[in-house]
Amino acid sequence: MSNVNRQKIVDSVPQKGFFGHPKGLFTLFFTEFWERFSYYGMRAILVYYMYYSVTKGGLGMDQTLALSIMSIYGSLVYMSGIIGGWFADRIFGTSKAVFYGGILIMLGHIALAIPGNIAFFFVSMVLIVLGTGLLKPNVSTVVGEMYAENDNRRDAGFSIFYMGINAGAFLSPLIVGSKAIMNTSFHLGFGIAAVGMFLGLIVFLATKKKNLGLAGTMVSNPLSSAEKKKVYTYFALAVIVIAIICFITIPNGLLTFEAFINIVSILGILIPAIYFIRMYTSPKTTSVERSRVIAYIPLFIASVMFWAIQEQGSTILANYADKRTQLDFAGINISPAWFQSLNPLFIIVLAPVFAAIWVKLGKREPSIPQKFSLGLLFAGLSFMVILIPAYLGGTDSLVNPLWLVLSYLIVVLGELCLSPVGLSATTKLAPAAFSAQTMSLWFLSSAAAQALNAQVVKFYTPATEMTYFGVIGGASIVLGIILLAMSPKIQGLMKGIR
Template structure:
């Protein structure tokens, strides 16, 4: 055990965890405030009438675009992880990413229509790709591989994510829906600026974690990488130009292209790491064990990533918004996810520590998460079955659904973050975290097609069918759990 690891093991200044966790906790809290604040009003901004400050798109296209946005954000982690591992280091990647995200929200704060939306998407996608996987990887660097606080530390970190997501709909959502969308997007930019300030002030608490690339480019590789990047940019520009001339550069083309890319990219990424000479035999076995966990995560996120699309529509168009005599903005319902998490995360963090070596192995935690995630969607078929799809639904249906899905998330999301850092080949530490976020990208890409099937006429079958499919995936993973555990080569 080296000196830094021993120091980390003794450091219990932040609720029994290393002090550096506090810095990363608040950085992620403010970044998620900015992102979920934007997400809380993005769908409504897309399909609201232009006279009300929106862009006036139809609902199905708007929902698909929200899913595509999410897919691109998570896919960008591939580039962000690679840049951190080979060029920037995780720490510098977080700084640059935060600055790009802030600029992206500022672009949406300007009433520039579709061009401003495009600029914002590019900046936020690039910035999140740099920040999101690397701030999570830095959490893993605070603990030794055998530190029993590791899963609990990620659960605490996950609370920071959800604290930001909890505050965002009330502040950004209310400002956006009651005053003006562009002011709401501007407040999201302020949140990211706060996160950058926290990171600058708390850098010393991280020691030397993430200071340098783990697998830096050699002198001979730099020119080759630059040439390949240039060729890729030119090829993309030519493709866009050809599609534009042919009249095929449409929203439908974008949606379909991102769906295909979101599914193909993680498969290619896993194959690359499995075949790499820098991956030894034990690491290769662990990567194989990671595949069913990854597929399970995709199935779970198919449900959870519909918060800002299908469930946002349900809240806006199908839910009784008069609660205790008050008319509440529909964006407030997106705070139900983080509220449930803030209540449940400490409970599950305490539970894993209490159980210690007796806690369920990672594959079984994943299976339970899938069963609960699917059940949350099956539950949402209830209002239509009991009262028909024309009558406004009680808001308690959404409350119950969010509570169940977050019980599933507690068994899967923080556990998946921790498992990713434990199963990662050393040469691909940050890139492995990027792969974990590609599960959400793949789910969002699938959702870009799936959410277009949702309407009042299909509501009952949609919720029941999607939910039952995810529960079936949970049963399959439960049966595979012993095999997965053996392939993990000692990692629990």
């Protein structure tokens, strides 16, 4: 997009109206608030819905299979962002991508809210994966379009926007979890999630014309008519081929749950590897940029390790909250889904504290690889603390919920060391010809982590609990120490980036 078009978009957006920021920030703040409310509300109860018995309102799946499917679900959500970004850049723009994505997400939650069989569950998975892929990356792009390149309000605007994300993620497990689990009505919980997305769409439609101006309406790299025809033909052929493969393999037992999980797990590792090879070998990448790509590889691996632990908050730790935690505590009957609110709550409280610490340290602030190593150390410790109650009381007794609270707190400390700096480092280390694709690569670290988790969670049982948490937590700590030792070397490969 040219500088002229960028300025034209900025001029079309009312620049005052939401805490001193562009008026469109109101629209996007509440659109994303309700989208995250719906997504995290659904995610807080989904694994329980899968493995709870039919008499308790669930699908009665095998528990290990449910945990693997939950991990694959998360992996596909992050992978689909690549598709969503491409459609926005080449066909219909980011604003329409947000709207179409919201509709698909809402329909996915409605499919879950309909009492029925497992078919509705898989229909909802497809709809929510595609919808989130369209909405999630593109709504952030629209936020950026409202600010001029030299506008010093930009960082503060994104901070306000991300507060909306975490506020929605904090409230939804409390509300949806109460209705779904404590009232044994999963479909009501999914219905609440659908209503949340519907409210987000209402806010978006009602205010976008007045508040967003041209933001999100311009297609940055549109397809020509001939290219569109070719793309639509390929798309139709791909759908037909996939349908034929499913028609042949599913009835014959070739495409099973396990086979699908294995395929996605392989793709979760293979796709980032292809990205790295393509960037490094491209003639458009300079020698300095190749050095930075090499520096980015250990950071990417560290990110995969970190998210592999952090994302188990919605799988293994969710199961731990349900099966191993004392839920009658201090006179309160706790829903296991409520623990999903801890991560966004701690982020809301602690993010300003970390920002102040980094500013206070000034030149003594840790380097990028040092912050990544801290993230890994905290992630490992978050799993190691789970060993303490099992060691003291055995794996048969119920655990004080404060141990689980402590685990969530420690991993958030790691997230605040790694996640914000990871986004920043990605923009700095990306080769100029691959800037947008490198940002997609950063999100693929979460996809790779959850693809890995789909295999790892199979090893979790009550009998292997201590070994499971100990090995994974220990591996993260060891990797963090190795990364810390390698920090000077990695810093040198960054060629001036700090």
